[in-house]
Amino acid sequence: MTATPPPVPELLARSADDAAHLYLHLLGEVRLAWGGVSLPLPGPKPLAVLAYLHLKGRASREELAEIFWPDKHNALQNVRQALMTLRRLSGAGGWLMEDRQELVLAGISDVSELRRLQQGDPQAALDFALSSDTLLGRLATISAHFDAWLDEERGVLRATQLKVLQACSLQLLDSGQYDRARDLLHQAMFMEGDSEATYRTLMLLEHRAGRTAQALQVFEECRRMLESELNLTPDTETLNLLQQIEDRPSGSNQRGELLSGEVLAQPATEPCFGRQDELTQARALLQHHRRVLVHGLAGLGKTRLARELAGQVTPAGRQVAWLDVGGDSGEVILNGLRDLLRAKRDTDLEDAFSQARVGLLVLDNAVNTYAAQQVLSRLPESVPVLLTSRLRLPNLPKVELSRLPRSAALDLLRFHLPEGGEPEAVNQDALCALLGDHPFAVRLAARTLGPASGAEVVRALYDAPHDTVQVLLEQSVGQLDARAYEAYLGLGSLFVPQATPELLASLLARPEEEVTVALFQLVERGLLTRASRAGSDTVSFQMHDLTWHAARAHRAHLPHHLVHAVTGYTETFAERPDLLATDLPHLLGAAAIAPPPLLRRLLRAWLGGQYIAARGFPTAHLHLLQKGIERAEQDGDFETASLLNGKYADISQALLGDQVTATERLLRAAGQAGQVQAWGRQATFLALAGQMEAMRRLPEAFTHLQAAQDLADRSGQPVIQARVRAQQAMAHASRQEFVQARALLAEARDLLHQVLQTGPGDHAVWTAYLGVLGNLGQSEMRLGNLTGALDLKREVWRVASGRDDRLFMARSAFDQGELLHQLGQPQDALTQLRAAIEISQTLGAGSLESMARKLLQDIASAQPDEGGS
CATH class of the missing domain: 3.40.50.300 (P-loop containing nucleotide triphosphate hydrolases)
Known part of the structure; x- marks a missing residue:
């Protein structure tokens, strides 16, 4: 499907309506019009100057000289001559002006019309968007600077055209005009073959048109394009749409x-x-x-x-x-x-x-x-x-696979019928026909039919011949005892068809042992399966999709009840990250619908302990954390806002590698901690922010570090004092002052070691200790003591592994790989780097994973007998 911008007579009429403006036709062959009359084209450079002024908005003579005559001593004279040429055109006194030493062009064009209409009326912009002509397509090379600018403008224009095509296709999709919408999307793909957004819209179109297989095929084409053309993977929005199309839960704990x-x-x-x-x-x-x-x-x-x-x-x-x-x-x-x-x-x-x-x-x-x-x-x-x-x-x-042959359906029915379980009045052949010879329905019917209930079940099936599975499920669960039925309804009310007994016990307000017994009764009846993850003691129970949808139809628990139950469960098991990770879809589901007070409680419990360090955070859902922070700030709950902003900083720095955002969040968290007089926390946040500022060579870094030290001394807490010393050390390290850094880190280690000797130490102390050990290893490495640095990194791994702190494990594995590479042990280095990649992937730590992959590839490329990851 192709189209062109409005024809020249229409453009001339438009310029006649507004004689104060010059009209420029810039897509393809350039045309000019003023007052309804076509204008002769000036030379290539004056014409290019005209287009530049129109698209740029305004420019000084010096800027024009730099863009068009960068290597000429008389560049300004050339600008003057070009302007004289333009002023000879009709009406130039009205549309070419000079304002505050800048040249301004009063003009409209097909490009400006496209941009204007895109904002309010994509359909009106469609003809412009479908133009296959190139911006200033027939203009010869002007200068390197101008050509670079023009390439950028063409990219911006192409992006605008794509947005119009996508917006129009969505409007057509919403009105059920699938064929026309599909034509527009194919035109968009012709224009820009590597636009993931276009593929995504086409996936949505095929899904709404009821063509699930075609939607999945479009996704596969998109995935292959991204991999082969851009060496990328689909983004989160595309994967979320894929999940919607597939109608699947978030995960199954395979x-x-x-x-x-x-x-x-x-x-x-x-x-x-x-x-x-x-x-x-x-x-x-x-x-x-x-x-x-x-x-x-x-x-x-x-x-x-x-x-x-x-x-x-x-x-x-x-x-x-x-x-x-x-x-x-x-x-x-x-x-x-x-x-x-x-x-x-x-x-x-x-x-x-x-x-x-x-x-x-x-x-x-x-x-x-x-x-x-x-x-x-x-x-x-x-x-x-x-x-x-x-x-x-x-x-x-x-x-x-389709329905069973009738003889096989009868064999299946008879196989599962208990002895004496079928009333004589039941016609088995008619029953299988009624069930559509569907294996699940036949099996369930055999388990449900009994001497006392068979006739009743068959009557119910004949009354609802198109909903036999639902009828059978209702008959089956009707035979459960009260506790098992309650568990069945509870699982059907949750966000995904899988949960731990601990979460279900919180939802049902029952003892965990009692709930577990009920769940095993459901397993025995074939309504549930038991699931566990390799290497974990956590157990969960999963419903068959057909069973879950039937249970879900009862909606036994309202959304606010679910949120309360998930929040209470998270508070109870805040220090069990593996358990919370198993029920992560429920935590995310509750956070998405929780009212502000409960959202704050849920996030504090979920993220206030060791969860982020042990399991990372699903960064695609950072908006939920942002929502919790905003509401805490609005309500004046600075205690919670401070804690959550600090966690947001952890995620930004450790998982996303975004130190700018991390610093902003830390300073915000420090100010909020000060408002509730939490001096120790304020000192910690200020020190972390100061250290990051020092790495970026910001002048305020040591001001913040000194303020942190004063607050730490004021708090009188050795752990806080150790943290501040550690951050001061990192600031010195950023200035290549590794001797001072090592001394400060050694002091911090000794302070923390003394605290740990007096008791088991909480999570925060161990986290600080691991951080200090790791940074002390970095200082030793910078001072040339590679063996000592490796010993410290291995100590970090040992302690972090014992505490299942995966973030420190990933960092330690990467650092060990780097050190082993420098020590001439490439095979051991590759092993550590692959471990770092694997752990980073479970955490979503993309920045760390990227660094590990880069170093691994550099080492592996020099090892002819060892492949990369």
């Missing part, structure tokens, strides 16, 4: 296990009824393609078929690696796989698969398209992979 061929060969608890043709097809596809998708709607038996297939293709002496991945991210899935195979890094996976004698990898319930593609791209090609999903994952050969 589980993994190694299943031997002998175990898989044992008789299953349920035969694989009616799937022989699909099994044959899947075996053939695996043999020829190595990557195969089993696709089907919820409840059709994808997992059961995958297990049967795994048993058939896995010989004695071999194993299957099985991961239930759900909606987890690619990195979470890969971490689970590495843990399962005891591999430290991706490059070890091929050897790990071989050593574990793995002949097949199963990724079950893969409902995150991007994660699936990430994982597949990083797996060794030698390993066959079977995926199961209710989504049509792009670019994979597929085995499609």
Whole structure:
């Protein structure tokens, strides 16, 4: 679909309506008009000056000389001659003026019209936006400076055109005009093929048009474009839209296990009824393609078929690696796989698969398209992979599951009917027909039918023939005892279909032991599954999607009840970061809807302990933390505002590498701490801000550091005094004064060591101690004592590992990698850097991960026998 700007006669009419303005046609062949009359074009440079003045707004003669005649001694004379040429054009006295020693052009153009209309009426701007002509496209090279400016203007114009096309396509999309909206988006892609926003809008369009498979295919094209053209990954907004399209929860706490061929060969608890043709097809596809998708709607038996297939293709002496991945991210899935195979890094996976004698990898319930593609791209090609999903994952050969053959549905029904569990009046063939031969429905019906209830269940099914699964679920849960039914409704009320017993106990106001018993009753009835993460003692329980949606329909707990329950749970388990991390979707869900007082309480409990250090923070949700800070400040709760601003600074500095924002937040937090007379906290924040300012060579740095020292002495707290000394040391280090830095850090270490000797020490003391040890190691490194520095960094790792403080673990691993590289131990350095990357990814610490990747690539490129990560 193409169009051009309004024709020349219309432009001439427009200029006649407003004779005070010059009209410039700048897209493609340049035209000028004034008072409804076309003007002759001046020479190339005067014309370029005219366009520059119009698009720039105003410019001095000196600026024009620099842009157009940068290497000429008589540049100003050339400017004067160009202006004389322009003033010979009709009407120039009205549209070319000089104001306060700057030249100003009163003009309108197709470009200015596009920008004006874009703000208020994108549809009116559409003809301009669809122009395929280039800004000043036929103008010859003028000067290097002008050409650079023109390239930038063309980029800005292209971005404006794209915004108009995207805005118009969204308007058409909202009105249901999908075909026309799709045409506009394809035109936008032709104009700018690497615009992620355009791909995102096209994904949304296909999703709203009910074309989920096409929406996923657009995402895959976007992912590949970003990777191949820009070496980037999709941004958060695109991934959030993908999650909406896939209709998946945030994560599933994936589980993994190694299943031997002998175990898989044992008789299953349920035969694989009616799937022989699909099994044959899947075996053939695996043999020829190595990557195969089993696709089907919820409840059709994808997992059961995958297990049967795994048993058939896995010989004695071999194993299957099985991961239930759900909606987890690619990195979470890969971490689970590495843990399962005891591999430290991706490059070890091929050897790990071989050593574990793995002949097949199963990724079950893969409902995150991007994660699936990430994982597949990083797996060794030698390993066959079977995926199961209710989504049509792009670019994979597929085995499609549909309803069972009638004979198989009858076999399944009879298999699950308890002895004496079916009333004689039930016609099994008619029942399977009524259930659509759907495996989940047939299985549930068999467990629900009983001598006393069978006739009632069948009547209910006939009364609602198009909603049989819902009817069966209602009949099944109707047979639960009170506590199990309460747990069922509680899980259905939560933000995602998975939770820990601790969180559910908080929601139900019941003892945890009682809730756990109820949950296991639901597991026994097939309404729940138990989940745990490798390396963690935390246990959670997950509902099948069909069960969760049925439970959710009751809405037994109102949103404000959920927020109160999540807040109370977070306060109770504030020092259990692994537990809170398991329930992270619920923390985020509650924070998103919490009223200000509860939001402040929730954030204080969640982030006031060791959570950020141990698990990082989902930076895509920083707006929730910002919201909590703003409300605390508005309400005059400076205690909370100070704490949260300090946490925001931690995230900005440690996870995002943004020291400017971190400094601003620290100074804000210090002022708020002073308002509540929290001198120790104020000193700490001022010292941290002063240290960051010193690194940026700001003059106020040592003023803030001195104020921090005065406050620390005033507080009389050794921990605060140690922190301030540590930050003063870092300020000296930024000025290359490493001897002074080492002395101050040694004093800080001794102060903290004395505190820790008197008791176990709280999280804040240990955090300060780890920071001082790490910085002391940096000082030793700067002074040339690499061995001493390495010893200190290893001590940081030992202490941080014992406390599961992953942020310090990641920093220590990176520092050790750097030191080992300098000490001539490249293989050990690579090991540490890969560890730093893996831990950084779990934290979302992008800045640290980037540094580690850069150093790893530099080292690996010099090692012919060792690949990168």
